Amino acid sequence: MTTIQKNQSVLLAGASGVLGRHITHVLTEAGHKVTGLGRSRNNGVSADLMDRDALLRAVDGHHFDTVIHAATALRKPPVRDRDMHATDALRTEGTAHLVEAARLTGARRFVVESMVFGYGYGDHGDxxxxxxxxxxxxxxxxxxxxxxxxxxxxxxxxFESEALDGVALRFGLFYGPGGTDALLPLLRKRQLPMPADHGRVLPWVELTDAARAVVAAVERGRPGQAYNIADRTPLGFRAHVESVAGAFGLPKPMTVPLWLMKPMSYAHTVMSSRLRVSCAKAEHELGWTPRYPSSLEGLAALRSADR
Known part of the structure; x- marks a missing residue:
């Protein structure tokens, strides 16, 4: 593992989001100084990633050692493909603008939140x-x-931006504090029908574990490298939701055929996919391992904290 400067000054795009709040907490605990970047005036740097000129004006005169891109336009789980379009734009135009901003602040490290679905949707086998x-x-x-x-x-x-050491974290599906809460009223009212998994599994990662991986990437990630970040227990979408129901004493979701989900185009695509990932590289190079090896442990901790 390569260790770089501790006590860094970090600019975090997406600091007010669910993952961003966890990243802020863990980075601060590790001794780094975090400045949030976002449209809300509660951020240390108030700007919209999609407005290049306003973003560059907002960061002018600031210095940061590392810039993290964890911004998303999602406020709830995406159901249709169009629900992803604003986040897709943040991944393209927003990233290009943030790269310019990072250079302007003199940052050397650029860490981006990526996703395992970048390997492609569909059946990847076992x-x-x-x-x-x-x-x-x-x-x-x-x-x-x-x-x-x-x-x-x-x-x-x-990876290709001159003068920046880029690191990407390819996360599994998020759950945990601030992320699982939205499922509970739907399960309680039996408004979350799910198809059977039929052997389909996906990688998952608890949000505080994901935030710990970001700190590891800030401190030890190798420039130009990507790392898979997920727990040790891939689960089908239905199996995960059933685990949520079990942890909180709620009814299991009703079972519906997969074809019935087709109008919910993005959800149908995700639930139709089968994907496992290896996180050996993150364990070896970042020294990161999941505190919660499966949803069972992560959801039990979440339930315990709610009591």
């Missing part, structure tokens, strides 16, 4: 995908290519 596998392959449909191209572009901008 072999765990590693960082050596192709990332950002051509999408099988125009609508999927739009999402994959955005993830491909975000990483390329991080």
């Amino acid at each position: 072999r765990p995908v590693t960082e050596g596998d192709p990332f950002g392959p051509q999408g099988t449909t125009p609508r999927l290519e739009r999402h994959i191209a955005a993830m491909r572009t975000k990483e390329r901008l991080a």
Whole structure:
């Protein structure tokens, strides 16, 4: 593992989001100084990533050692493909603007939140995908290519930007404090039908574990490298939601056929996918391991904290 400067000054785009709040807390605990960047006036730097000129004016005169891109336009889980479009734009134009801002502040390190779906949606079989596998392959449909191209572009901008040491974290699906809460009223009212998994599994990661990986990338990530970040227990979408129901004593979701989800185009794509990833590289190079090896432990901790 390569260790770089401690006690860094960090600019965090997306600090007010669910993951961003966890990142802020863990970075601060590790001794770093975090400045939030976002449209809210509660941020230390108030600017919209999509407004290049306003962003550059907002950061002018500031200095940061590291810039983190964890901004998302999502306020709830995406259901239709159009729900992802604003986040796709943040991954492309927003990243290009933030790269310019990072250079203007004199930053050396640029860490981006990426996703395991950048390996492609669909059935990847039972072999765990590693960082050596192709990332950002051509999408099988125009609508999927739009999402994959955005993830491909975000990483390329991080890795190829002159004077910046780019690091990408390819996260599994998030759950945990601030992320799982939205499911509870839907389960309580039995308004969250789910198809059977039929052997389909996906990588998951608890939000505080994800935030710890960001700190590890800030301190020890190798420039130009990507790292898979997920727990040790891939689960189907339904199996995960059933675990949420069990942890909180709520009814299990009703079972519906997968085809019935087709109008919910993005959710249907995710629930139709099968993907396992290896996190051996993150464990070896970042010294990161999940505190919660499965949703079972992570949800039990969440339930305990709610009592």
